[in-house]
Amino acid sequence: MNTDTAHIVDQLVGQAMELIEENGNSGFIRQARKAATQQFRHIGFPEAGSEDWKYTNVQPWLKRTAVKEVLVTPPVTRRTCSEQLDTAVRIVTKNGKLDKGSSSAVLPAGLHVSTFTDAVLSDNEQFKAHFGTLTSQVEHFSVANASLFEEGLFVYVEPYMESDIPIHIIHKVTQSVPGFVHPRQLIIAGGKTNVNIVETFEREDGTAYTFINSMSELIVGKQAIVKHYLINTCNADVASVYNLEVQTAEDSQYHNFNFMFSGNPFIRNNIHVVMDGGNTHTKLSGLYISGEDQLVDNHTCVEHKVADCRSDEKYKGILHGSSAAVFNGKIIVHPGAQRTTAYQQNNNLIMDDMATVYTKPELQIFADDVQCTHGVTVGEFDQHALFYLQSRGIPEENCLEILMQAFAFDIIDHISHKSIKKHVAQLFITFLKLLGKHNKTK
Amino acid sequence: MLQIRELHATVNDKEILKGLNLTVKPGEVHAIMGPNGSGKSTTASVLSGNPGYTVTKGSIRFYDQNIITLKPEERAGEGIFMAFQYPVEIPGVSNINFLRTAIGEIRAYKGLPPMETRDFVKMFREKQHLLQFSNELAGRSLNEGFSGGEKKRNEILQLAMLEPRLAILDETDSGLDIDALRIVSNGVNKLRSSANAFVLITHYQRLLEHIEPDFVHVLYKGRIVRSGTKELAGELEAKGYDWLKDLPDALTDQN
Known part of the structure; x- marks a missing residue:
């Protein structure tokens, strides 16, 4: 338990107690919240220097929630992108609560969206069966979320539903005073579904400093194919921790894309996928671009619980300014998970001398018939490539842009959905241009 | 067009060029020959503005402008x-997009509007044919997985598309088989005109059998020690470069 942030924990526990009082109508949610609150009181926020938080100091960002500051306009140097994804089913949450008015009025057949409260009131079997089953008991921020979420978002995709139209969950923060928001999602993709789920985070103008502690729990049914895109384009004055718990059933495919084109000074993603059925395939693709004094931390963990599963992970990062990136890729191959194939790669491109990368593969293998590889690169720009492009008449800054795109292209190229790919590619280019402009004015 | 006067250049603090003089006029083809380490590739790098090379003395005038302070992209402009000599592989940048970008930038430098897609495609088809450059190669990432010969053909394709006034070919013949050499030479010969000039940097006479030079220069220890017509190349082929060692110091040190 971290004593430095104990007063914040006390205050949050107080808020959780109020929530426990309010939620009289939904017995098992209340029980879960009680248990989580007890656990949160016990473990609090991570200690500085603890193994999972070695390079990531979250304390200042927690403490800022308690500073009742006057609204300040974020520094102009912070970046934001606001391109919209054209055709999509929009599900909007504001400060973690479903905003029906801003969401798509008509949902495609087979897709159900409700609040946790409504799911409980309507006695939803799926919800009851899966609520809280994946929630971590040890990850500080997951526990905090489970204790403090105000209202959850429940998304249920019926078995056999196949749709090309992305399901776009938009998390908006609009708070006028500094503080936390704890969006929580439970997403169930039934057997044999084939869907694209996009989650984006946006901060509305004029919002006070917000610590977003989000948690998504996702169940991937048998033979389902789920592509899940996280796109963080928040600008300044947001610190974000995103906790993702995924469980995949046999013969399913889960592909997570994690794009961080953001101006927020602090990003931590905890991505945890448990492959619970044979013959499943998990892919994790990440792309982070950081600048100034940003910190981007990705902790991923893939568990091979049973035999005959495959995981592929590739994270790439481009670091500018004095920013820092942390990548920790854990792969656990459980006893009996024979014929496992697991690949992991983390490549970093450093644009400025002051930027730092901390990268660590962490393989725990308890089976003997296993193929695992991991690789890490941290490199600077290829000066030969730069000169080659320049010698063909292309100005230096455009060359840098071309080379950054070339470095990252394979991650974006992996997106098979046409309009999502186009959208992400556009965001990426817009973001690089903003960053280039900013670097030029330095 | 090009006037190099008393050029001295260093790489990693080591002086490679020690007083190079060369004059090139429009319509001419010059060959620079010489043994390994004589400064041939350094000459090409210095002319194109490679930041790894430092000019310590002398001048390079291109159409009455001293280009030493110009950036590589400005020289291209x-x-x-x-x-x-060793084209760079850049995965993730498609050949064709790269060419379009380069042409656009050079036109912008000259104050010209962007080229119409239709015109670009037409031009590309012609040059593609000239260098027997397949669509498959054109669609791939820049030089990625290209054979040595394919890379060199791609260099000449870029040359054909960018239509420079002065083209420097740095050992373009090295690593080429007979067929590729013929395609490349044929391409260069078709591109020759009274308005442009070529500087061929080569180790062997072989290339000069296909592309006939107007002048041949022998580069040794960072300066040109002999200049002549194409017959000089034949002489070098017969005698090799060893005779250079026997040159009186007065020739190699002062010229």
Whole structure:
């Protein structure tokens, strides 16, 4: 338990107690919240220097929630992108609560969206069966979320539903005073579904400093194919921790894309996928671009619980300014998970001398018939490539842009959905241009 | 067009060029020959503005402008092109998009509007044919997985598309088989005109059998020790470069 942030924990526990009082109508949610609150009181926020938080100091960002500051306009140097994804089913949450008015009025057949409260009131079997089953008991921020979420978002995709139209969950923060928001999602993709789920985070103008502690729990049914895109384009004055718990059933495919084109000074993603059925395939693709004094931390963990599963992970990062990136890729191959194939790669491109990368593969293998590889690169720009492009008449800054795109292209190229790919590619280019402009004015 | 006067250049603090003089006029083809380490590739790098090389003395004038302070992209804009000895592979940048970008930038430098897609495609088809450059190669990432010969053909394709006033070919013949050499030479010969000039940097006479030079220069210890017509190349082929060692110091040190 971290004593430095104990007063914040006390205050949050107080808020959780109020929530426990309010939620009289939904017995098992209340029980879960009680248990989580007890656990949160016990473990609090991570200690500085603890193994999972070695390079990531979250304390200042927690403490800022308690500073009742006057609204300040974020520094102009912070970046934001606001391109919209054209055709999509929009599900909007504001400060973690479903905003029906801003969401798509008509949902495609087979897709159900409700609040946790409504799911409980309507006695939803799926919800009851899966609520809280994946929630971590040890990850500080997951526990905090489970204790403090105000209202959850429940998304249920019926078995056999196949749709090309992305399901776009938009998390908006609009708070006028500094503080936390704890969006929580439970997403169930039934057997044999084939869907694209996009989650984006946006901060509305004029919002006070917000610590977003989000948690998504996702169940991937048998033979389902789920592509899940996280796109963080928040600008300044947001610190974000995103906790993702995924469980995949046999013969399913889960592909997570994690794009961080953001101006927020602090990003931590905890991505945890448990492959619970044979013959499943998990892919994790990440792309982070950081600048100034940003910190981007990705902790991923893939568990091979049973035999005959495959995981592929590739994270790439481009670091500018004095920013820092942390990548920790854990792969656990459980006893009996024979014929496992697991690949992991983390490549970093450093644009400025002051930027730092901390990268660590962490393989725990308890089976003997296993193929695992991991690789890490941290490199600077290829000066030969730069000169080659320049010698063909292309100005230096455009060359840098071309080379950054070339470095990252394979991650974006992996997106098979046409309009999502186009959208992400556009965001990426817009973001690089903003960053280039900013670097030029330095 | 090009006037190099008393050029001295260093790489990693080591002086490679020690007083190079060369004059090139429009319509001419010059060959620079010489043994390994004589400064041939350094000459090409210095002309194209490679930041790894430092000019310590002398001048390079291109159409009455001293280009030593110009960036590589500005030199390209002025119409200088170098075909690389070792073209760089850049995964993720498609050949064709790269060409479009380069043409757009050079036109912008000259104050010209962007080229119409239709015109670009037409031009590309012609040059593609000239260098027997397949669609498959054109669609791939820049030089990625290209054979040595394919890379060199791609260099000449870029040359053909960018239409420079001065083209420097840095050992374009090295690593080429007979067929590729013929295609490349044929391409260069078709591109020759009274308005442009070529500087061929080569180790062997072989290339000069296909592309006939107007002048041949022998580079040794960072300066030109002999100049002549194409017959000089034949002489070098017969005698090798060893005779250079026997030259009186007065010739190699002062010229």
